[in-house]
Amino acid sequence: MPTDLAEGVLAGDRRAAARLITRIEDGDESIRPALARLHICGGKAHIIGITGTPGAGKSTLIHKLAKCWRKAKKTVGIIAVDPSSPFTGGALLGDRIRMQDIATDPGIFIRSMSSRGNSGGVARATADAVRVLDALGMDIVIVETVGAGQSEVAVMDIVQTVVVVVVPGLGDDIQAIKAGILEIGDIFVINKADRDGVEAAQRELEMMLEFDDSSRKGWRPQVVRTVATKSEGIEELIEKIEGHRDMMKKEGLLEESERRRCRREVLELLKHKAVLSLLAEYGPDDFDALVKAVAERKMHPHDAVERIMERKKG
Amino acid sequence: MPTDLAEGVLAGDRRAAARLITRIEDGDESIRPALARLHICGGKAHIIGITGTPGAGKSTLIHKLAKCWRKAKKTVGIIAVDPSSPFTGGALLGDRIRMQDIATDPGIFIRSMSSRGNSGGVARATADAVRVLDALGMDIVIVETVGAGQSEVAVMDIVQTVVVVVVPGLGDDIQAIKAGILEIGDIFVINKADRDGVEAAQRELEMMLEFDDSSRKGWRPQVVRTVATKSEGIEELIEKIEGHRDMMKKEGLLEESERRRCRREVLELLKHKAVLSLLAEYGPDDFDALVKAVAERKMHPHDAVERIMERKKG
Numbered sequence: 209m210p211t212d213l214a215e216g217v218l219a220g221d222r223r224a225a226a227r228l229i230t231r232i233e234d235g236d237e238s239i240r241p242a243l244a245r246l247h248i249c250g251g252k253a254h255i256i257g258i259t260g261t262p263g264a265g266k267s268t269l270i271h272k273l274a275k276c277w278r279k280a281k282k283t284v285g286i287i288a289v290d291p292s293s294p295f296t297g298g299a300l301l302g303d304r305i306r307m308q309d310i311a312t313d314p315g316i317f318i319r320s321m322s323s324r325g326n327s328g329g330v331a332r333a334t335a336d337a338v339r340v341l342d343a344l345g346m347d348i349v350i351v352e353t354v355g356a357g358q359s360e361v362a363v364m365d366i367v368q369t370v371v372v373v374v375v376p377g378l379g380d381d382i383q384a385i386k387a388g389i390l391e392i393g394d395i396f397v398i399n400k401a402d403r404d405g406v407e408a409a410q411r412e413l414e415m416m417l418e419f420d421d422s423s424r425k426g427w428r429p430q431v432v433r434t435v436a437t438k439s440e441g442i443e444e445l446i447e448k449i450e451g452h453r454d455m456m457k458k459e460g461l462l463e464e465s466e467r468r469r470c471r472r473e474v475l476e477l478l479k480h481k482a483v484l485s486l487l488a489e490y491g492p493d494d495f496d497a498l499v500k501a502v503a504e505r506k507m508h509p510h511d512a513v514e515r516i517m518e519r520k521k522g
Numbered sequence: 523m524p525t526d527l528a529e530g531v532l533a534g535d536r537r538a539a540a541r542l543i544t545r546i547e548d549g550d551e552s553i554r555p556a557l558a559r560l561h562i563c564g565g566k567a568h569i570i571g572i573t574g575t576p577g578a579g580k581s582t583l584i585h586k587l588a589k590c591w592r593k594a595k596k597t598v599g600i601i602a603v604d605p606s607s608p609f610t611g612g613a614l615l616g617d618r619i620r621m622q623d624i625a626t627d628p629g630i631f632i633r634s635m636s637s638r639g640n641s642g643g644v645a646r647a648t649a650d651a652v653r654v655l656d657a658l659g660m661d662i663v664i665v666e667t668v669g670a671g672q673s674e675v676a677v678m679d680i681v682q683t684v685v686v687v688v689v690p691g692l693g694d695d696i697q698a699i700k701a702g703i704l705e706i707g708d709i710f711v712i713n714k715a716d717r718d719g720v721e722a723a724q725r726e727l728e729m730m731l732e733f734d735d736s737s738r739k740g741w742r743p744q745v746v747r748t749v750a751t752k753s754e755g756i757e758e759l760i761e762k763i764e765g766h767r768d769m770m771k772k773e774g775l776l777e778e779s780e781r782r783r784c785r786r787e788v789l790e791l792l793k794h795k796a797v798l799s800l801l802a803e804y805g806p807d808d809f810d811a812l813v814k815a816v817a818e819r820k821m822h823p824h825d826a827v828e829r830i831m832e833r834k835k836g
Contacts, residue, residue, distance in 0.1 A: 247823075517795060
């Protein structure tokens, strides 16, 4: 029974958590009451998104962060929505082996999510997987994504604190984040900070953040340097990450941000469900005929949409 | 009258085209009959997407492509959905001045589109702007985007041939395209091919394409080297771009791809309209109350969505 799974998760049963996440990935509708129960009982974890291109060292950074939090007696959930992550088995064997020491720690729960499928679907499933780890009692839940593409930005919408990882010496890389993830980052990590070009990278980042006009009310994005492989800068990064949440809480911004995230999630889910329901009612064959008419330039997409929505009304 | 604008565009009036695109950007609903008319009369242009990170030299490449097509007596429309493009005024003055020689050519129409707002909105507006330039009689319509973020991938969904521009010496850059745009590229350009690392970049690209399992039926993605600033490789690139469309036409794939694109556009528009209509009916205050209940963990987003959809039924 799905509700048993929910009770299992709330009692700290890791296998129940793993099974529930599998059913989330499968899009199993019968677990909705279980997810509702977990959502109602949750809300304690600090949800952190860590994003950046492959090769930036995200996984090593997460590995070190997790170990550091474990020393402070905090439990850590890790959800990797990144096919190139060692956590998902996508990386070199050596990297995966290095991660093993945390994989056997009962205070750590690691799970990969498929990043296939449309971005909305991935973000929806990840949001529910976060609910599971939160209800399982994880103090920290880290969501790892590759910082490119639709899914990743959509996934970062569901976390409380967004950490963007870059490496020095990639001018174009830093340029590129202008396009997509500058606005969403709360903390920028320059990893591999023992490489040449770290000063230039920091200057460039800080200049871009200076001109960034996105509204982060009350929070000025921070830049931190790390050398994850040598465990350098990890504690400072943890301070900044926790500082972000503390500030949000103190300024009463956490609720507002929670409301914004819930609004987006409800809207995304509404889009998905509304279209499914409209198409089911209109019929797949009639829908195909409409698409054909648009492709053959007999009607504009607007007219097709109007027909679908009008049949619903009538 | 919006329909006059449509007739103006069909008669080749550039000012009518510019005005219509402004109204598309404004989300003006009264122009829908005009857009329908243009869609019905269109379908002649080859729609080409050019994407890649800032600094890859996309704008210079587009500049040279446009000049080359003009020599062949083809008219060229350029739509820049890239805030860093000289075409949108986002680049250095020197770059913008270099583009001037094509800006005054009556066989070229350049227009920038705002990339603000949600990705769906940008893609919808760009699709309609493409319709305007197609109906204006442009043989080629180029859509320029930055290759990162949601909007860009969504915009590339509306073109017939996708060109991805990379530069050598950015291992991580090429790694990054795995994440998002490898699957969507029909042609990969290694620009600045007079730089070190071009061989390695080409090998890496070709290896990645080898393992790429996305279904591009009948088309094997091509790699072309260019030095746009020296006009090198431009003719070869044009050959590949035109070759892609010729193959699509010959194999009867153009219609299928058009149908897929129309299906996506209808679905996106349907999502947008369905949610607007559901929210209007549910009422903004009641919706806010629902979101608040979700944020306060009294109900799961699924339950909120169910309530909104049930009121519609009742």
